[in-house]
Amino acid sequence: MKKLTQEEISEILELLSKKYENPKPMLDFTTSFELLVATVLSAQCTDVRVNKVTSHLYKLANTPKDIINLGQKELESIIKSCGLSKTKSTNIVSLSQMLIDHYDSQVPASIEELVKLPGVGRKTANVVVSNAFGIPAIAVDTHVFRVANRIGLAKSKNVDGTEKDLRKNIPENLWTDAHHWLIYHGRQVCNARNPKCGECMLKNLCLYHRKGLNNVG
Structure with missing residues (x-):
């Protein structure tokens, strides 16, 4: 399969930067801990729903x-409406206790330390350290994985490989x-089922x- 040239990659990034100026996280938060909890809640749940739940929870x-x-x-x-509430609540309570016991109640600012927390994978850790x-x-x-591999910024069948390609x-x-x-x-x-290639x-x-391949999912 043809690969993008570095010039093409640079042009893609330039076009994206102009289309989506001043990008911001879609999860609402005021502290690193709030972002950590919100990101855990966002698994298989929309950011809109998470923001509704955390607006109540954080009070x-x-x-x-x-x-x-x-x-x-x-x-x-x-957090019931976020789905997987039993698993998520277990993880959030466990990671909270671990932060108290081992990190002086502070969220660590490294991926290596974050992934030690219950329910925190590399994606969540990346969200927290960056934002x-x-x-x-x-x-x-799922969006980054799909779009990156469709465009050609990555060429991998898994999340870890996609991250490496993008980096x-x-x-x-x-x-x-x-x-x-x-x-x-x-x-x-660039929707999952029907990407709007024409626009x-x-x-x-x-x-x-x-x-x-416009008709491929």
């Missing part, structure tokens, strides 16, 4: 100690913004479009 509990005092049963009830601490990172969710092909200072650009593009244009500003560069 009651927005620190590790608050979560422990709230208790798992009450937490599970509050809460300003450390360049690329979190690969290689995109300048480090653009990692965090590129993460948001790809999410926005995936939600607004996409990347269609002349995108390998998916150039190969004439």
Whole structure:
């Protein structure tokens, strides 16, 4: 399969930056702990739903100690509409206790430490370090995975491989913004089932479009 040239990659990034100026996280948060909890809740759930739930939750509990005092049963009830509430509540209570016991109630600013927390995978860790601490990172969710591999910014069948490809092909200072650009593009244009190739500003560069695979999911 044809690969994108570095010039084409640069042009794609430039077009994305113009289309989606000043990208911001879609999850509402005011602290690193709030972002961590919101990201855990966002698994298989929309950001809109998570924001509705956390707007209530954070009035009651927005620190590790608050979560422990709230208790798992009450937490599970509050986050029920996010789905997987039993698993998520278990993980949030457990990671809160671990933060208290081992990190002085502070969210660590490194991926290596974050992934030690219950329920925190590499995607969640990348979201937290980039958006809460300003450390360049690329979190690969379903949108980023789909769009990156369609366009040709990555060529991998798994999330880890896609992250490695993106880290290689995109300048480090653009990692965090590129993460948001790809999410926005995936939600607004490059949909899973019916990508809107006809209105996409990347269609002349995108390998998916150039190969004439518009009807493939």
